[in-house]
Amino acid sequence: MVVEVKTPQRSEEERIEELVKRSAWVTPWDKLLEWIQSVYNWGRKSSLWPMQFGLACCAMEMIATAASRYDIARFGAEVFRGSPRQADVMIVAGTVTKKMMPPIVRLYHQMAEPKYVISMGACATGGGPFKEGYNVVSGVDEYIPVDVYVPGCPPTPQALLHGLMSLQKKIEGQSLPDLPWYRGGPSPEVPIPVLGPDIFDLRQIKEIKAGVQSARGPQAAEAAGEEKKAERKLVVEIVTPQPTIDLANRLSQVFGEGIATAEKVALLIDGDRLVDVARYLRAEPDLRFDYLHNLTSVDFPEHFEVVYHVSNLDRGGEPVEFKVRVTDKQNPEVPSLVELWPGANFQEREVWDLMGIRFRGHPNLKRILLWEGFHGHPMRKDYKEPYYEEEKKPYDMRWPEGVHVRIEDRVPWKRNVKYPQDFDPQTWRPPEETLPVVEAQELRPGMELQTDQFIVNMGPQHPSTHGVFRMKVTLDGETVVNLEPIMGYLHRNHEKIGERNAWLMNMPYTDRLDYLASMNNNFGYAIAVEKMLGLKVPERAEHIRVIMAELSRIQRHMLGIGFLLNDLGALFTPALYALEERELVLDLFEMVSGARIMCNYFRFGGVAYDMSEEALKFTQQLVYERLPRAVDELDRYLTDNEIMLARTRGVGVLPRQMAIDYSTAGPVLRGSGVRYDVRRGEPYSIYDRFEFDIPIGTQGDVYDRYLVRLQEMRQSLRILNQALQQLPTGEILAKKKLWQVRVPEGEAYGRVENPQGELGFYLVSEGGPNPYRYHVRSPGFVNLTALGEMCQGHKVADVVGILGSIDIVLGEVDR
């Protein structure tokens, strides 16, 4: 078929317009008006002030656009404003979740008129790859009006600039007398949506009622489930490791027969004695399992399993896995282990939120990623999202009869929502947050002013929370008494989508976890799956993997330091230095993998593409000359800087034992003086062949974490030097590239040292083409457990710095 380029047919309107132009008499007055208008519009379009507001991965590209290489200032839009009241352009950059939607509309309300919205990337526009998720809004334009859409995932900085130019063109073409704002009168009403059992739009109340009562919709769609196809299963014999068998025998001797049994690779422990056994494992001098790596749960047809991974940090090695089985599916409950390992706190809350397993004795068992009042526990296998299509991907209806259907059209409310049968939006009241009220006092002479504690909310929209993160800070004066992190504003259902995906499909999704270090995330997932497949990676691929992972670590740490300084008040200049170097690393990633930040470069058994000579030369230039110079530059400017020292030393101290107890990882753990790095603790890939040191801090304060990051960049450069010199020629993939991978039945916990700490993937396979359970142990999420403790007694301004030193990325915290 040949595509003909048709000349666009002129519409009736255009023809009439031309006729009018030809016949009507244009007065000088009209011309003057037109001239004034064009000057006025030129002024408006060249002074757009965007709001400093980013949601997810796209926000990183937005920041790059504002940095020196793309320099959005050339368009008169350099003044990124932290407050919506000073901004008139909202760049919705990233996935919009239901939990984040009410704050976004509120921000939109607060922006100065006339205001414009640019929807950046696939997620903001239509839900993007996360569209099917239960907590994702399929298009921000369902709730607020959007002017310009920029396609791409993520759009490159130049694509965003093109979007900005499109907006300028739109403003240029506007006629002042016709604009709603200039004409006067109210702007169209945009109500703030409410979070109930699901998000609901106040404009839709009638439709919601009708839809719920007629009981059509997703509930009906669920019933039409087909019978399961018989699947070919790949089964490989699983050998129980000897230490696990020994440990099971020992526990049986201590606690009695049947308390602990070795099953596959794990220890199965009786739920009633869990706390005793765990205490024994922790306290016994030769075991001393003092570090809880990972805590998660699996929903099997007959029972739930809660899975724990523990180890001793001094000894290192593979973590020991033990699990508890809960057969009561209606009302599952296990004892909480927060007393023993405080690092279990958030992870247990996550299990309660997503899987609905109660933890007896947990100090604060509330939802953590979703909101209180949300209907259902989404990680259960019987939970179906509103946009539920089929149990597993690939969906049959895409081929060969795949007429495009918008999934919205199958839901009665045309949106990604579902409500319980008895839901009535009119009478529904949100559960109230209890806030202390300060009573007025009468002051008499000689009496001291009684200060009461009060609560300040930081986030979810705040310039220094590194994304959409919220902290509820209780203050006494300016001193922090208590701090509660509230997250989930970027919870985009990574795990639920991951369990529907085929094995390979998860690879590009892992890019979007810690979206500043996608190579490292790819690495972790590849390691975990290769563990189950038993694949041996060719030498050249191993080296390329290490090169990419270490470069990624350097740019990530550099950015971490840059933004830490940002948080300490050195607004944007240090971050600009970091972004400069990062651009060059991204150039390399783009050359090698095809994308700047969403590399999707690793495959099971190797990497996707070979490194060309050109790319190799580029890497050498970076590693031998450019990056060492940049690291030295940062060191020279910052390490002895007086302001830096004053703001960071002795701030946010996390003592060594507490760092271990809270299961912190990465620079936070090492900053507190624990010499533990997964690359040394349980060497993966070919890290055991390289010479490098693990830098540690002595005090455990913000400054030490900064120093650790700085030193780690130098160590990464050391590794890179060795890897580049040893880089052999040869294959880059173990086997032929397959689009469908079957993974043998079993489970694996694969982990790597990501720039933020231990990134783990807990995978359960049934032997088919899709994972049965896909859990991500995210270092950022677990590190936040210690945040409250670290901030106590400090001033509000320090909270920002302490958070900056943990250096979270919300894509990974909330997943």
Place this chain on the structure above:
Amino acid sequence: MAHFIRSYLGDLKMRGLGRRYRPDAAAVRQSPQERGIFTVQYPEEKLAIPERFRYLPFLLYEPDTGYERCTACGICAKVCPPQCIWIVQAKDENGKALPKASEFYIDMSICMSCGFCAEFCPFDAIKMDHDYELSGYERRESWIYDYPKLLKPTTYYAQIHPLDWAAEEEERRRKEEARAKRAAPAPAAPPSPG
């Protein structure tokens, strides 16, 4: 300060030689050997795009014969992580399936630019485009790319992916030769598609 002066001097040199906005000048400015980093004067000047760069997918046809490469095998739709590809297989008048697509949709509001479709297509029919200047004022209609919108000539592909194109053509030529050798005893070799 030295950096400041140096960057201006460099700029003057480039301007003096009339090299501003020229790709060869950009290549020097954007290399890792430069100090600091230079601003790309977008839209007058654009960053060089490496061949492997991927943005959105598109489909290929031969410009001289009009032959569409897609055979509706469906691998791209099956491997697509967010499942944004819909294919309708063409049928002849008897209802027998033909190895080509009659309709092809990609929903760009779901596409995550991962490049799996291009990576796993056995017929080199779907590739990743370099064009990123796509912003617009509407998304409901214009972001669902149908078959005519997705089709681009192979010459375009050869232009944006010169190395890949050469490698693929070489591979194809070798296969053709092997097939011709095998078919040599037969009177006529089957006509090659495109």
